[in-house]
Amino acid sequence: MDAERGTQTVLITGATDGLGKAAALLLAENGFRVFAAGRSAEKRAQLDTLANEKKLPLETLGMDVCDDGSVQRAVNLVYQKAGTIDVLINNAGLAYVATVEDMTMEDWRRQFETNFFGVVRVTQAVLPKMRERRSGRIIMISSVSGLVTPPTQGAYSASKHAMEGLSNALRHELYPFEVKTILIEPGYIVTNIQQIAVEVAQPYQEKIKSGPYAKVYAGSWSGAKSSRRKSKTTPEDCARVILKAIRAPLPQARYGVTPLAATLKWAKRLLPDSAIDAMIRRRYGIMREG
Ligand SMILES: NC(=O)c1ccc[n+]([C@@H]2O[C@H](COP(=O)([O-])OP(=O)(O)OC[C@H]3O[C@@H](n4cnc5c(N)ncnc54)[C@H](OP(=O)(O)O)[C@@H]3O)[C@@H](O)[C@H]2O)c1
Numbered sequence: 001m002d003a004e005r006g007t008q009t010v011l012i013t014g015a016t017d018g019l020g021k022a023a024a025l026l027l028a029e030n031g032f033r034v035f036a037a038g039r040s041a042e043k044r045a046q047l048d049t050l051a052n053e054k055k056l057p058l059e060t061l062g063m064d065v066c067d068d069g070s071v072q073r074a075v076n077l078v079y080q081k082a083g084t085i086d087v088l089i090n091n092a093g094l095a096y097v098a099t100v101e102d103m104t105m106e107d108w109r110r111q112f113e114t115n116f117f118g119v120v121r122v123t124q125a126v127l128p129k130m131r132e133r134r135s136g137r138i139i140m141i142s143s144v145s146g147l148v149t150p151p152t153q154g155a156y157s158a159s160k161h162a163m164e165g166l167s168n169a170l171r172h173e174l175y176p177f178e179v180k181t182i183l184i185e186p187g188y189i190v191t192n193i194q195q196i197a198v199e200v201a202q203p204y205q206e207k208i209k210s211g212p213y214a215k216v217y218a219g220s221w222s223g224a225k226s227s228r229r230k231s232k233t234t235p236e237d238c239a240r241v242i243l244k245a246i247r248a249p250l251p252q253a254r255y256g257v258t259p260l261a262a263t264l265k266w267a268k269r270l271l272p273d274s275a276i277d278a279m280i281r282r283r284y285g286i287m288r289e290g
Helices: 020-027 040-055 068-082 105-133 154-173 192-199 203-209 213-230 235-247 259-270 273-283
Strands: 009-010 034-036 058-062 088-092 136-141 179-186 254-257
Touching: 009 020, 020 034, 020 040, 020 058, 020 235, 034 068, 040 154, 040 254, 058 068, 068 105, 088 105, 088 254, 088 259, 105 136, 105 154, 105 179, 136 154, 136 235, 154 179, 179 235, 192 273, 203 213, 254 259, 259 273
Parallel strands: 009 034, 009 088, 034 058, 088 136, 136 179, 179 254
Antiparallel strands: none
8 A cells, every 4th residue: 555645556567568558557547556567668658648648646667577687676666656566467478479399498488588487576576575564466467378278379378377376376375464366367359469479480480381380380370360350358358357356355366358268267167178179179270180
């Protein structure tokens, strides 16, 4: 709680775009004092201008979740300005797309550096004070890819499965201290993440077009294209679920966002792995060769 203003303070990583930006704006509109972190100076300036125009209690700050010093400086700055962090939203992320065999070890590490180690880094920076105060919420922006894995998304999905495991551990470890960890699991929502996925997949173009997995890539891109076309859920819808999770007196361990998340939740409970695998292979056109 911000001592001077009596409002709750939220720090959101990757808040300069997409789901993070929508959450930052909605939370500020609902009276939270929001610190919206990101790397891009240009996107930060745009968000600061928007917040000023709307007179929202929102300010941006620079933070690269892959950099120890940058994270520590940003977290210290929030403590200096607001005294506390009541809610941390671990949202920054990107998706590398390539088959397990094709993806370079460097890209595997990059994927985990942002989506997993970045989350650990920011959480470790924020936790000591939350734990001492015996109050706080950590919201983890996972994905349906933290539950099931489409082809060519092994690295992204593995990073989200790792986030799920991390959150499961935090729920137990922080139980004595009244700090709650909540997973948000969105399905496909149109944001810039898809364009960035295309950009970081550039080095794999040759393999995508004519390597041994060419048909797997083709199925995967057409599956993603069809998800993009059908997706009706907006970043603002996801922001509303985040707000609900922050406000719930007894929050659930995980909240799905999008109809796909609801379907998958029940499919995972009711169907054997073989049936889910068959559904995924059908969706992405994966067939035996020869
Ligand atoms: N969109 C979907 O369909 C979907 C579905 C499920 C889960 N998610 C998850 O939702 C989260 C947000 O994704 P999005 O769709 O909103 O993507 P987005 O529009 O591309 O936004 C990603 C944000 O992360 C920030 N970011 C990336 N790398 C960073 C780093 N090293 N340090 C700090 N910030 C970094 C970017 O800001 P800067 O470039 O300014 O740093 C940007 O603000 C991700 O964790 C993603 O996995 C998305």
